[in-house]
Amino acid sequence: xxxxxxxxxxxxxxxxxxxxxxxLQLWIAEHVNPxxxxxxxPAHRRNxxxxxxxxxxxxxxxxxxxxxxALPAExxxxxxxxxxxxxxxxxxxxxxxxxxxxxxxxxxxEKHRLDHIPRMLRGDESWTQxxxxxxxxxxxxxxxxxxxxxxxxxxxNGQKVWTSGALAASYAIALVRxxxxxxxxxxxxxxxxxxxxxxxxxxxxxxxxxSALFNEIFLDDVHTSATNLLGPLNDGWQxxxxxxxHERFALSAGTDSGRVDHDAFPTLLARARERGVLAxxxxxxxxxxxxxxxxxLDYLGVGIREAVQAKFDLGPVGxxxxxxxxxxxxxxxxxxxxxxxxxxxxxxxxxxxxxxQALELLHFPKTGIxxxxxxxxxxxxxxxxxxxxxxxx
Amino acid sequence: MTLVPLVLSPERTMLRDTIRGxxxxxxxxxxxxxxxxxxxxxxxSVWRLMSEQLGLQGLAVPEEYGGSGFGPVESFLVFxxxxxTLPPAPYFSTIALAASVLLEVGDAxxxxxxxxxxxxxxxxxxxxxxxxxxxWSPDAVAIQARPDADGGHLITGVKRYVIDAQTADAVVVIxxxxxxxxxxxxxxxxxxxxxxxxxxxxxxxxxxxxxxERTPAQLISGAGDATAGLSRALDRAVLALVAEQCGGxxxxxESARAYAELREQFGRPIGSFQAIKHKLADMAFDTERxxxxxxxxxxxxxxxxxxLAVAVSLAKSFCSExxxxxxxxxxxxxxxxGFTWEHEAHLYFRRAKSSEVILGSPVEHRRRLLHELGA
Numbered sequence: 001x002x003x004x005x006x007x008x009x010x011x012x013x014x015x016x017x018x019x020x021x022x023x024l025q026l027w028i029a030e031h032v033n034p035x036x037x038x039x040x041x042p043a044h045r046r047n048x049x050x051x052x053x054x055x056x057x058x059x060x061x062x063x064x065x066x067x068x069x070a071l072p073a074e075x076x077x078x079x080x081x082x083x084x085x086x087x088x089x090x091x092x093x094x095x096x097x098x099x100x101x102x103x104x105x106x107x108x109x110e111k112h113r114l115d116h117i118p119r120m121l122r123g124d125e126s127w128t129q130x131x132x133x134x135x136x137x138x139x140x141x142x143x144x145x146x147x148x149x150x151x152x153x154x155x156x157n158g159q160k161v162w163t164s165g166a167l168a169a170s171y172a173i174a175l176v177r178x179x180x181x182x183x184x185x186x187x188x189x190x191x192x193x194x195x196x197x198x199x200x201x202x203x204x205x206x207x208x209x210x211s212a213l214f215n216e217i218f219l220d221d222v223h224t225s226a227t228n229l230l231g232p233l234n235d236g237w238q239x240x241x242x243x244x245x246h247e248r249f250a251l252s253a254g255t256d257s258g259r260v261d262h263d264a265f266p267t268l269l270a271r272a273r274e275r276g277v278l279a280x281x282x283x284x285x286x287x288x289x290x291x292x293x294x295x296x297l298d299y300l301g302v303g304i305r306e307a308v309q310a311k312f313d314l315g316p317v318g319x320x321x322x323x324x325x326x327x328x329x330x331x332x333x334x335x336x337x338x339x340x341x342x343x344x345x346x347x348x349x350x351x352x353x354x355x356x357q358a359l360e361l362l363h364f365p366k367t368g369i370x371x372x373x374x375x376x377x378x379x380x381x382x383x384x385x386x387x388x389x390x391x392x393x
Numbered sequence: 394m395t396l397v398p399l400v401l402s403p404e405r406t407m408l409r410d411t412i413r414g415x416x417x418x419x420x421x422x423x424x425x426x427x428x429x430x431x432x433x434x435x436x437x438s439v440w441r442l443m444s445e446q447l448g449l450q451g452l453a454v455p456e457e458y459g460g461s462g463f464g465p466v467e468s469f470l471v472f473x474x475x476x477x478t479l480p481p482a483p484y485f486s487t488i489a490l491a492a493s494v495l496l497e498v499g500d501a502x503x504x505x506x507x508x509x510x511x512x513x514x515x516x517x518x519x520x521x522x523x524x525x526x527x528x529w530s531p532d533a534v535a536i537q538a539r540p541d542a543d544g545g546h547l548i549t550g551v552k553r554y555v556i557d558a559q560t561a562d563a564v565v566v567i568x569x570x571x572x573x574x575x576x577x578x579x580x581x582x583x584x585x586x587x588x589x590x591x592x593x594x595x596x597x598x599x600x601x602x603x604x605x606e607r608t609p610a611q612l613i614s615g616a617g618d619a620t621a622g623l624s625r626a627l628d629r630a631v632l633a634l635v636a637e638q639c640g641g642x643x644x645x646x647e648s649a650r651a652y653a654e655l656r657e658q659f660g661r662p663i664g665s666f667q668a669i670k671h672k673l674a675d676m677a678f679d680t681e682r683x684x685x686x687x688x689x690x691x692x693x694x695x696x697x698x699x700x701l702a703v704a705v706s707l708a709k710s711f712c713s714e715x716x717x718x719x720x721x722x723x724x725x726x727x728x729x730x731g732f733t734w735e736h737e738a739h740l741y742f743r744r745a746k747s748s749e750v751i752l753g754s755p756v757e758h759r760r761r762l763l764h765e766l767g768a
Contacts, residue, residue: 284759284763284768285759287763288710288760291707291762292707292710292711292759295686299686300682300685302685302689303681303685304397307397309400314396314397317397320397320677320678320681323678377674378675379667379670379674381673381674381678382664382673382674383670385677386650386677387654388665388670389661392661
């Protein structure tokens, strides 16, 4: 079953939030085995995501015609909370759903939406973004990957970087230059690219964590149909701008992206108890800070979701959430190292649990950089939300 | 308006806007300064206007006692507006403190006796709980109320940091009796009472010491230990306090933002310099999270959420520290002029630091938070 139609949905459309929560809790108890945490791979996560979708728990706030259940924001909040401890068991759908599907909803044709969104919600398609380049990091408008019209196709040439999940991706939304005479924002377009197309050369980038979450992408005469243009020709900046706004919402407030909130507090509390340091005042302060930062992120997310649903025109408030994610992530990482002491900085080979705190530490810097750096977010907050004058060129 | 707006019904929006109007009118610079320098610390005519024209004192008092019967959400909206401009009035003490205690632990007779007078503004009241330690916890209360010959009680002891002690007509004194901690009411001019004004960091909220020597006191919380109810009452007061902090925060953000846009140096508005922009972004970040924390705690109160204590302590801990950061940064962005006596910035700076520790410090609230979470 690939189109995610309502026949796949055993859920009762009229179930109350309480009934929904209970059903989800039972489903998790039945299908998710915490002991498999360290053994889970992307294929397992995909299957779990599909099963959750088929049981009516994914994409719940999305329109029915695109494979959603058109439920109020409250239901997504419930999903985020209940799946919070099990983010290891499902696909991270921030990019696919929270960013790309949202962008298709804004700028895609009806065919784009019907072809892709239900599959994206279910986990049948993974998407990524082709935005940054070696010479265009924070300054995306200086992108130079070009796309030339050749008959009914665009032909892409260039290099992208910091692309997450590229190897697993089916499609990408790419920022390309379609008018070479246009400077900066003028002459940019957004288009859908098939990541399995000939000419797409993916090279993993090894990060400080040791893994390769991000990649370099070399595009060598990559063809994409002209019908894959997203938004107006040579006015792709508005598409990418909106996509970036979705990115900040999704990375932080998790509006309806299927993102689940990773709550570090219970794990850290348990670890502090195990190590016998729970009475240490510094540890207690650190734990309280972790709890508070995580809850603040939750609360901000709830507020944003409700305001969005009440049709307030918010502007890029996701940037506030993004600042919060970086803050919460660092707090959790440092608390973990404080609790772990010497044990957290050296462990026996093969001890995956022993490695966990160090890995959290090595990951946190990306939360202030990926998806737009903290400094860029502060520029956005101050210029676009508070109305302060932009930097002179 | 906050960057992430609250979703309010038309009625609640109207309430907020009405109180905002009141706050602008009576919390303007001239009124606030005049009150600071005055004997009473506020204008009687304004206090009367609050009750007669706006029904503010009676807002959250149940209708059976002459109030309007509104809940935590309406209270939040009102206190947020009052925190925005600091209009002088013994409102926090009478309503957030005294009325809360009466509602949570007062027996039927006491509620009937006192609440109508608080609700119509005819009686100003406050709560006396802190002693030498400065703790706001019922557990730290040591002074004793001894039974007297006529079935009442007599209290001897010293209460400190009593908000609006100097102007209260009635004081709810928290003291120990035979069965635990209880709430008692004394008349401010009862025998044996001596009230000494304190000099306060916060110029907009007065505090005094209340010394009692065999002062007649009426037990209002019944025969048993009232600790649990008192905790709930204090949590109500905390919600009012964080609401004030939220309103103040929003005001400070706007004040700093407007100044950064207006003030030019080196040929351009200082708000075009990234350092200032980033400070303002940090202020906005803090302000939004304060509102998020306080609002969610308020909704938990409205829903009788069993985890309310966690939400309240989280809000107090975070909002208090964020508010002071905001107040300090507001001065920083204003530069020299922000450091002057005449500028309003220090009034908020003082209010922020003082309210940080009233009703429990952030450290104490984080302690309670962890305790409630079973840590």
